[in-house]
Amino acid sequence: MDSFRSRFNVFLIIVSIIAALVGVQLIRFQLIQHVESKRDVPELLKVEPAARGRIYDRNGYLLSGDETHFELAYDRNGANYGRFIEELAPTLGITSSEILALKAQPAITHKQLIKDLPYDQGSLVRETDVWGFTAHPYWKRAYPEGSLAAHVLGFVNDDRLGLYGVEGWYNDVLTPTRQADGTFAPGADLVLTIDRNAQAITEEELALALRDTGAESGSIIVANPRNGEILAMASTPGYDPTHYAEIANAQEEKAFVNPNVSDLFEPGSIFKVLTMAAALDSGTVTRDTVYNDTASIEVGGQVIWNWDRGGHGPTDMTGLLAKSLNVGASTLAIRMGQQEFYKYMRAFNLGRPTGIDLQHEAAGLLITRDKNPDRWSEAILASNSFGQAIATTPLQMVASIGAVANDGVLVQPHLVRKIIRGDRVDEAKVVAVGRPISSETAHTLSDMLAVAVQREVPEALVDGYTIAGKTGTAQIPVPGGYDDPWTIATFIAYAPAYDPQVIVLVKLDRPTSSMWGSETAVPAFQRLATRLFPVLGILPDSQVALNK
Amino acid sequence: MPANSNNKNANQRLTAWLNQGLKRQNWSTRRVAQMGLLIALGVVVAALYLLQSSQIVTSTRQVQLLREELAELQQANADLAMNISLMSTRAQLQQRANELGFATTGNLLFVGVPHMPQDDSPSIANIYSPER
Numbered sequence: 089m090d091s092f093r094s095r096f097n098v099f100l101i102i103v104s105i106i107a108a109l110v111g112v113q114l115i116r117f118q119l120i121q122h123v124e125s126k127r128d129v130p131e132l133l134k135v136e137p138a139a140r141g142r143i144y145d146r147n148g149y150l151l152s153g154d155e156t157h158f159e160l161a162y163d164r165n166g167a168n169y170g171r172f173i174e175e176l177a178p179t180l181g182i183t184s185s186e187i188l189a190l191k192a193q194p195a196i197t198h199k200q201l202i203k204d205l206p207y208d209q210g211s212l213v214r215e216t217d218v219w220g221f222t223a224h225p226y227w228k229r230a231y232p233e234g235s236l237a238a239h240v241l242g243f244v245n246d247d248r249l250g251l252y253g254v255e256g257w258y259n260d261v262l263t264p265t266r267q268a269d270g271t272f273a274p275g276a277d278l279v280l281t282i283d284r285n286a287q288a289i290t291e292e293e294l295a296l297a298l299r300d301t302g303a304e305s306g307s308i309i310v311a312n313p314r315n316g317e318i319l320a321m322a323s324t325p326g327y328d329p330t331h332y333a334e335i336a337n338a339q340e341e342k343a344f345v346n347p348n349v350s351d352l353f354e355p356g357s358i359f360k361v362l363t364m365a366a367a368l369d370s371g372t373v374t375r376d377t378v379y380n381d382t383a384s385i386e387v388g389g390q391v392i393w394n395w396d397r398g399g400h401g402p403t404d405m406t407g408l409l410a411k412s413l414n415v416g417a418s419t420l421a422i423r424m425g426q427q428e429f430y431k432y433m434r435a436f437n438l439g440r441p442t443g444i445d446l447q448h449e450a451a452g453l454l455i456t457r458d459k460n461p462d463r464w465s466e467a468i469l470a471s472n473s474f475g476q477a478i479a480t481t482p483l484q485m486v487a488s489i490g491a492v493a494n495d496g497v498l499v500q501p502h503l504v505r506k507i508i509r510g511d512r513v514d515e516a517k518v519v520a521v522g523r524p525i526s527s528e529t530a531h532t533l534s535d536m537l538a539v540a541v542q543r544e545v546p547e548a549l550v551d552g553y554t555i556a557g558k559t560g561t562a563q564i565p566v567p568g569g570y571d572d573p574w575t576i577a578t579f580i581a582y583a584p585a586y587d588p589q590v591i592v593l594v595k596l597d598r599p600t601s602s603m604w605g606s607e608t609a610v611p612a613f614q615r616l617a618t619r620l621f622p623v624l625g626i627l628p629d630s631q632v633a634l635n636k
Numbered sequence: 637m638p639a640n641s642n643n644k645n646a647n648q649r650l651t652a653w654l655n656q657g658l659k660r661q662n663w664s665t666r667r668v669a670q671m672g673l674l675i676a677l678g679v680v681v682a683a684l685y686l687l688q689s690s691q692i693v694t695s696t697r698q699v700q701l702l703r704e705e706l707a708e709l710q711q712a713n714a715d716l717a718m719n720i721s722l723m724s725t726r727a728q729l730q731q732r733a734n735e736l737g738f739a740t741t742g743n744l745l746f747v748g749v750p751h752m753p754q755d756d757s758p759s760i761a762n763i764y765s766p767e768r
Contacts, residue, residue: 095653096667101673103674107674107677107678107681110678110682110685111681111683114681114685138710139714142717149721149724150717150718150721151719153714153717154714154716155714155715155718156712207711207712207715211712225711228712231716232721232722232725233725234720234727235727236726249663258729271703274710285726288726323665352650403659415709485760505644549723551743551744551746552744552746618744628746628748630746630748631746631748631749633748634748634749634750634751
C-alpha cells in the first residue's frame with residue numbers, strides 16, 4: 089500500500105508539473121503574447137499605409153492629393169503565361185513575345201514589368217488575378233491643377249517626403265500616422281487660404297505683365313491685410329510639381345524655391361510708406377508739414393538725389409509720397425533720428441522672418457547702429473528711408489505695409505486656414521505680431537496714399553474702388569555698386585482704401601519696356617485688380633458706403 | 637548481456653511498476669474522484685485553449701480581410717476623388733463653359749443698391765475677415 093501511495097504521489101507530481109507548464113504557457117500565449125501579436129498584425133498583413141493628407145484651396149477645390157497607382161510584378165513560380173497573354177497583355181500594352189521571352193528565361197524569377205500602372209488598369213490586373221502577375225498598389229501624389237500655385241504647394245518626392253511649400257512645412261501633419269494599435273491613420277487634410285480662381289488670375293496676369301514689359305521674372309502677392317491670409321501668391325518661373333524629378337535631375341532646384349519668401353531685394357520707394365508711417369506716428373511731421381525739396385541732399389558724405397534729379401520746392405507729405413521724393417524721405421529719417429527710425433522698422437518686423445508657414449523663408453537685412461556699428465552710417469539711414477541699403481522679401485513688404493491697411497496692427501501672414509484630422513478641425517488663428525503705429529496714423533496715411541494714387545498714378549485706379557498705393561523703382565545691388573540700368577519695378581496697393589480687404593504687391597524684375605514701376609507694375613496691377621476684386625467678392629466703395 | 641534483452645527487461649520493469657501502482661482495486665473512491673477531477677480539469681483547460689486559439693486565428697483572418705477591403709476602398713475612394721477633382725479643374729470648367737456658350741466678362745458696371753442684403757457668396761468682408 090505504501091508502495092502504491094508513493095508511486096501515485098510521484099505520478100501526481102508529474103501530472104501537476106505538466107499542468108503547471110501548460111498553465112504557464114497559457115498565460116504566456118493568452119496574456120503576454122496576445123498583446124504583442126495584436127501589435128504585430130499590420131506587419132503580418134502587409135496592409136498599405138493610409139494616404140497622405142489632401143490639400144484644398146479655401147473653397148474646397150483639391151490642389152494636391154494622393155491617387156492609387158500600381159506596380160505590375162512578375163513571379164515565375166507557377167506563372168500562368170497563357171492566360172496573361174490572352175486576358176491582360178493587350179490592355180496593358182505588353183506584347184506576347186515579351187511574355188514568351190520572359191518565360192524562356194528561367195534565370196529571371198522576379199521582375200517589375202510596369203512601374204506605374206494607372207488605377208483602372210491596376211484594378212483590372214487585381215480582379216483578373218492571373219497567377220504570377222500581381223498588381224501592387226502604392227500612393228502617388230497628384231496635382232489636379234497642374235502647375236497652379238506650385239511654389240505654394242511644393243511637392244512630394246518618391247520617398248513620400250514633402251519638400252518645399254506647404255508640402256514641406258506641413259510634412260509631419262500630412263504624413264499618415266501610426267496609431268497605438270499599429271494601423272495607420274490617413275494624414276490630416278489642409279485647407280489653404282489660397283483662392284484657386286484668384287491664384288489662376290494672378291498667375292495669368294503675371295505672365296501677361298512679363299510679356300508686356302520684358303521683365304525676366306516677377307512676383308505677385310495678394311493677401312487679406314486684416315487677418316494675414318494669403319489669397320494668391322505667384323512667381324515666375326514656375327514649375328509643374330508632377331515633374332519635379334526632371335527639374336531636380338537638370339540641377340535646377342532653384343526653381344523650387346518660392347521667391348516671394350526666399351528672395352531678398354532692395355524694396356526701393358515702396359519703403360517710403362513705412363518711413364512716412366514712422367514720421368507721422370512719432371510726431372516728427374503731420375500730413376500738412378511742408379519741407380523745401382531740393383534736387384539733392386548730402387548725408388554722411390553721400391549725395392542723395394531725387395529720382396528725376398529735380399527740386400520740387402515746398403512740398404507737403406502727401407506730395408512727398410505722390411512724387412516719391414528721396415530727398416524728402418531722407419529728410420524725414422534724419423529728423424526722426426536713427427534710434428526712432430529703427431525702433432519703428434523693428435516694430436514693422438523688418439530684418440526678421442514673418443513666420444509664414446512656408447519653408448526657406450529669408451529674414452531680410454536691416455543694418456542698424458546698435459547691431460552693426462561698423463557698417464552703419466548716417467548715409468545708410470538716409471538710404472534706408474527710401475528703401476535702399478536694406479533687404480526684404482516681397483512678403484515682408486506685404487506684411488509690414490499691410491499693417492498700415494489694418495489700422496496699424498501687424499498680423500502674421502499664413503497659408504493654412506484649417507487642419508482637418510477626421511472629425512477634428514483646427515482653425516488658424518489670426519496672430520497679431522504688434523501695433524507699430526496707431527490707428528489714427530494708419531488712417532491718415534491710407535488717405536494720403538489714396539490721394540497720391542489719384543494724383544500721380546491714376547492708371548492704377550479700378551472703377552468703383554478707392555486705392556491706396558505706392559510705386560517703387562529699385563536699383564539692383566551687385567558687388568561694388570548697382571546693376572545699372574536694370575531695376576526692380578514694384579507697386580503695392582490696398583483696396584478699398586478706407587476699408588481695406590485686400591493688399592497686392594506686383595514686382596517685376598528687370599523690365600525692358602520701361603525701368604519705372606509706374607509704367608510697368610502699375611498697369612499690371614490695374615488689370616489684375618479689375619479681374620480680381622469681383623472674384624474675391626470685394627464690394628466697391630459705393631456699395632460699402634450704402635451698406636453702412 | 638545483449639543490449640536488446642536489457643531494454644526488454646527495463647520495459648517490463650516499468651510496466652510492472654505502473655500496473656502495480658495503478659491497480660484499480662487498490663484505489664479508494666476518493667482517489668478515483670480526485671483523478672477524474674484532475675482529468676476533467678485538464679480537458680477543460682485544453683478545450684479553452686483550443687477555443688481561444690481558434691478564435692484568435694479566425695478573428696485575425698477577419699481583420700486581415702477587412703483591412704484589405706478597407707485599403708481597396710480607400711484606393712478606390714482616392715481614385716474617385718481625383719477623378720472628380722480633374723473634372724472640376726479650372727481648365728475643365730473653362731472648356732465646359734465655352735461649350736455652353738459663356739463668354740469672358742467685359743467691363744463690370746457696379747450699381748449701388750441701398751440696404752442690399754448680405755448674400756452667401758464667398759466674400760472676404762463678410763465671411764473670412766475676423767471680427768473687428
